Amino acid sequence: MAQNVYQWKDANGVTHSSDKPPAGPYTGAMDHDRPPPRSRGIYLLPNLFTTCGLFAGFYAIIAAANSQFTAAAIAVFVAGLADGIDGRVARLTGTSSDFGVQYDSLADLVSFGLAPALVMYHWSLSALKFDGGTLGRVGWAVAFLYAACAALRLARFNTQVGVVDKRWFVGLASPAAAGLMMSFVWAFADGQLGWSGEELRYVALGVTLCAALLMVSRIRYWSFKGSGEGGARADRVPFAVLLGVPVVIAMVVIDPPRVLFAVGILYGLSGPVLALWLRARRPAEPAA
Numbered sequence: 001m002a003q004n005v006y007q008w009k010d011a012n013g014v015t016h017s018s019d020k021p022p023a024g025p026y027t028g029a030m031d032h033d034r035p036p037p038r039s040r041g042i043y044l045l046p047n048l049f050t051t052c053g054l055f056a057g058f059y060a061i062i063a064a065a066n067s068q069f070t071a072a073a074i075a076v077f078v079a080g081l082a083d084g085i086d087g088r089v090a091r092l093t094g095t096s097s098d099f100g101v102q103y104d105s106l107a108d109l110v111s112f113g114l115a116p117a118l119v120m121y122h123w124s125l126s127a128l129k130f131d132g133g134t135l136g137r138v139g140w141a142v143a144f145l146y147a148a149c150a151a152l153r154l155a156r157f158n159t160q161v162g163v164v165d166k167r168w169f170v171g172l173a174s175p176a177a178a179g180l181m182m183s184f185v186w187a188f189a190d191g192q193l194g195w196s197g198e199e200l201r202y203v204a205l206g207v208t209l210c211a212a213l214l215m216v217s218r219i220r221y222w223s224f225k226g227s228g229e230g231g232a233r234a235d236r237v238p239f240a241v242l243l244g245v246p247v248v249i250a251m252v253v254i255d256p257p258r259v260l261f262a263v264g265i266l267y268g269l270s271g272p273v274l275a276l277w278l279r280a281r282r283p284a285e286p287a288a
Contacts, residue, residue: 046090046100050107053082057111064119069197072119073186077260079111080175105154112178113150117143117208123185124197124204139201142208146181149212150174156216169221172214172268176221180211180264186257211268219271 056079063072086104090096121143129136153174160170169176184207188195197204251259 045093046086046095047103049082049086049089050100050104053079053086053111054107056082057107057115060111060115061118064115064122067122069119069123069185069189072115073182073189073257076111076115076119076178076182079115080179083108083111083175101158105158108154108174109151112174113147113154116178116181117147117150119185120146120181120204120208123189124201125208127198127201128205130198139205142205142212146177146208146212149215150177153177153215167223169223171217171219172211172221172271173223174215176264176267177211177215179260180268181207183257183261183264187261190257214268214271217271219275221267221271 056075060072060075060079063069063075083104086100090100121140125139125143126136128139153171156170157173172180184204185197187193188200189197248259248263252263
């Protein structure tokens, strides 16, 4: 029996032949317009970073359960680094997909929702039980509230992609909220400041509650994603931001947990401060 031979031309006009059809719908024995099928292995690259972030979040939960709170906090920051890389890798390599978007969202729920909530609970909020059974239940309820708000924040973000101004996040982004939570844990869990999680249980309660509510708020936060203009200027940021990046990096190297905690507080406050400033600048409506 004669074997079919499939041929196609690539972008350079070179003809390729194979006994297997090219990927996707085939329209004839000679398809001059279809490029050669992209290697399926390249699609693994962005999802590999997503998997690394998911693993880091899972490890943070295990480390917290074993009272290794510094390692748990660092693991969540590693997850944040992987989360920042996977999307950029997908765009640079042209391998963005609906599967990758959904997988990334589910991984974020574990790394920036469940992991920070459980780390904070094991480190500090669980100590509320020593103040009474009711306060003990408040501790785990607030930890759950944070995880639920992270899920709601991610769901809202997925439905608003391509609709809202890319310069702004509506509500505190879940990686930023997780960074605030874990920098707080890291800053005190290493013992250099002399306070334990049990002693800071009410402060931890306030930090967790504020981070949860800021995620589901309508307060805008700068996304560091460019000017919002179209075309080649879409991803440009002010030059002052580029000057600040090496300064922040140098400070983080000197004292990572305390500097990251300070950065987290400043960014968390930037949204409400901006909202109040814009409201103060809003012209008063003329009296009827």
